[in-house]
Amino acid sequence: MTVSSPDKCIRTPLYSGNTHTLHDEFSHPGLTSDLSLDTEGHVSVSSNTGNKYKPAGVSVFNCWLSLPDEVWLFILSLLPLSCLSTAAQVCHHLHRLASDQSLWRSISVEKCSNLTDQWLFCMGGRCPRKLSLYRCTGLSVTSAGLERFFSLSRKSLEELKVISCSGPGLHGDLLLHLIGQLCDHVTSVDLSWSGATDAGVKALTDSGKGLRLETVVLNGCQVTDDPLIKLITRHRERLKVLHLYGCVHVPSEKRIREVNATVKVYPLPGHTHK
Incomplete structure (x- = not known):
């Protein structure tokens, strides 16, 4: 693995507060909306019509985070160290995986x-x-x-x-x-x-x-x-x-x-x- 910027090994929070704004690529084409992610990983969508949609208790990231650790470690092993350090800042689960000594x-x-x-x-x-x-x-x-x-x-x-x-x-x-x-x-x-x-x-x-x-x-x-x-x-x-x-x-x-x-x-x- 090759790291181009050693400074990235220092952990810093990616965001603060209880609600985190998602990128526009999650928006449905043709619907003007604001997407947000709460602390439990649930997505809220508020459109310009005032209607809101929230999946009933389904976490967007659970399907990925529920993969076996061995699968995640293999995926993370393909990343350069600079990206590995960034991945460790996403959530507690990925921080634990990205900190595995095997990587x-x-x-x-x-x-x-x-x-x-x-x-x-x-x-x-x-x-x-x-x-x-x-x-x-x-x-x-x-x-x-x-x-x-x-x-x-x-x-x-x-x-x-x-x-x-x-x-x-x-x-x-x-x-x-x-x-x-x-x-x-x-x-x-x-x-x-x-x-x-x-x-x-x-x-x-x-x-x-x-x-x-x-x-x-x-x-x-x-x-x-x-x-x-x-x-x-x-x-x-x-x-x-x-x-x-x-x-x-x-x-x-x-x-x-x-x-x-x-x-x-x-x-x-x-x-x-x-």
Whole structure:
């Protein structure tokens, strides 16, 4: 699922009062009327003749809301997260369904220019398994906001991708440091073109005692061979894939094989790739 506007995860009431006006598309062609919806879901129609019609105890939405939860969850799973957040504001029933954790396991945001600590807090509370940020800007994202996100999703988060993002709070070194400190179940990290340096790799190696990394992607980052060798050594039991495209100073194949004979490194040092 892709969300284009993170702000929409904040719940706000769609309407107020006891009577809510419906859209004109519910009007019968040829009859000038005002349609309204009361708090019990009943429709009232008042025409210009003064006559009123109200279905006897029949709720317009009951037939839809009475569908099994499994059907609703399937329907909602087809929505982008921005629409899912909107659906959650319709009524209590849809709010409950749209808040189901199965719909928020994978959160993907692309080309968003206004990531905030509030949004991170909102997403952390969803306990996602995967968070992917691509070409986003988070000028107001702080280390405190990231800490709250990682703390809330500590037991659920397994995969993190922050690719080509900008803003001091989304710098690779800060992310690597917090992943090592706060994430217990992350197995895959992709911080390509995040500005990560040896300092971040060292922090991940030294502090990530409970981590069992299987995939690390640091394409375009300013990392060198010695910290990378220590990272490979630290996670040699589980580390399967290491991507280092665009990195100038990478360990030689011989050094890598001395500490981990099975890890797949791309590109393999000494080999050219078209």
